Amino acid sequence: xxxxxxxxxxxxxxxxxxxxxxxxxxxxxxxxxxxxxxxxxxxxxxxxxxxxxxxxxxxxxxxxxxxxxxxxxx
Numbered sequence: 001x002x003x004x005x006x007x008x009x010x011x012x013x014x015x016x017x018x019x020x021x022x023x024x025x026x027x028x029x030x031x032x033x034x035x036x037x038x039x040x041x042x043x044x045x046x047x048x049x050x051x052x053x054x055x056x057x058x059x060x061x062x063x064x065x066x067x068x069x070x071x072x073x074x
Contacts, residue, residue, distance in 0.1 A: 002033040002064060004042070006072045023047055033069060035062070042069075 008030040011018060018027050027044040033055060034040075040055040042064065053069070054061040 001070050002035055002068055003070050004031045004033045004072045005039065006030055007032045007041075027051070029053070031069070031072065033064060035064070 009028060012030040018024065023046050025045045025047075027046055029042045029044055031042040032039045033042050035055050036057060040057070042053055042055060043061075044051040044053050046052075053064045053066060055064060056062075
């Protein structure tokens with residue numbers, strides 16, 4: 001299980017999406033997860049009705065399963 005923290009960017013705070021359609025291969029989420037000893041930004045790849053989540057480690061995408069992410073504390 002990966003602990004997570006809420007770290008929204010400006011477009012998250014403004015209620016906007018990163019792309020006009022909401023689809024893309026490297027969509028920045030508002031979450032950071034603790035993986036391999038560091039807090040890392042969680043990204044999403046979404047081309048349909050669901051998304052795959054991942055973090056970048058040394059230029060490589062490492063998949064994070066959604067049920068492995070602990071919800072951030074309010």
